[in-house]
Amino acid sequence: MSTLQLHTEEQIWDFLREVTDPEIPVLNIVEMGIARKVEIGEDGKVLVKITPTYSGCPAMNAIEKLVNEKLEERGVEEFTVKLDFAETWTTDWMTEEAKGKLKDYGIAPPEKSKEDDDFLKNLSSTKVVPCPFCDSFETELVSQFGSTACKSQYFCNACDQPFEHFKCI
Numbered sequence: 570m571s572t573l574q575l576h577t578e579e580q581i582w583d584f585l586r587e588v589t590d591p592e593i594p595v596l597n598i599v600e601m602g603i604a605r606k607v608e609i610g611e612d613g614k615v616l617v618k619i620t621p622t623y624s625g626c627p628a629m630n631a632i633e634k635l636v637n638e639k640l641e642e643r644g645v646e647e648f649t650v651k652l653d654f655a656e657t658w659t660t661d662w663m664t665e666e667a668k669g670k671l672k673d674y675g676i677a678p679p680e681k682s683k684e685d686d687d688f689l690k691n692l693s694s695t696k697v698v699p700c701p702f703c704d705s706f707e708t709e710l711v712s713q714f715g716s717t718a719c720k721s722q723y724f725c726n727a728c729d730q731p732f733e734h735f736k737c738i
Contacts, residue, residue, distance in 0.1 A: 576645055581607045581615055584643045591631045592717050595674045598632060602662025605653055615640070615648035620658045622719060623738060660737050672701045677723065677734040698734045700725035708732075 585604045586597045598604045598619065606618040617636060621629045629652065636650045660679035668678035677698045697706050705727035712722040715733040724731050 575613045576609070576615065576643075578607050578609055580643075581609070581617065581640075581645070584639050584645070585617065585636065588632065588635045588639050591628050591635070593671070593674070593676070595670045596667050598636070600664040600667035600670075602658060602660075602664075603632060604636075605656070613647065615645055617648065617650045618653040619650065620653050620656060622658045624654075625718070628717075658738065660735065671735055675701050675732055676720065677701045677732060679735045679737045681737070696734075698723055700728060700730065701732055702730045703728040 582599060582604075585607070586599045588598045588604075590596045590598060590601055590603070593601075601622070603619050603622065604617065605620050606616075608616040608618075610616070617640070619629075619632060619636065633650050633652065637648075640648050640650075661681060663679070671678040677700070680696075696710075698708050698710075699706055700708050700723075703725060705725055707726040708723045709726065710721060711724050711731070714720070715722040719738065720733040720735055722731065723734050
């Protein structure tokens with residue numbers, strides 16, 4: 570007979586909220602929308618599905634490892650962490666709280682991507698992105714890519730601060 574310690578789905582979600590994104594440590598993987606699903610089988614085995622922010626995201630191996638470590642640390646004995654490619658991650662999955670944390674951290678948060686229906690047109694045009702430090706719209710794109718491929722580099726002419734913008738995906 571199994572002596573598997575049973576955890577509730579809500580407990581597993583709470584454990585996942587303790588796993589931060591290695592590239593943006595002020596955000597956890599739940600509020601980022603990376604942790605997508607928790608299933609607990611009748612036998613108590615846990616399945617956690619995580620979706621990469623984009624197919625080449627270098628942080629996904631680290632995130633998967635961090636989830637494994639967190640579940641082990643919290644006494645979850647039998648579990649599987651599965652990379653799920655069934656849906657394409659979008660910045661729309663980020664919570665409003667996460668977007669606020671990005672701004673407080675000095676990264677301009679993404680807008681709603683559903684409105685940006687022409688991906689190629691949007692790549693060739695420059696968005697007006699408000700500065701996360703002073704809220705000025707006197708900003709300019711410096712580079713399509715910042716410290717990671719999911720961010721672009723901007724400069725604020727009002728407060729003379731460089732900042733990154735988390736791109737809509």
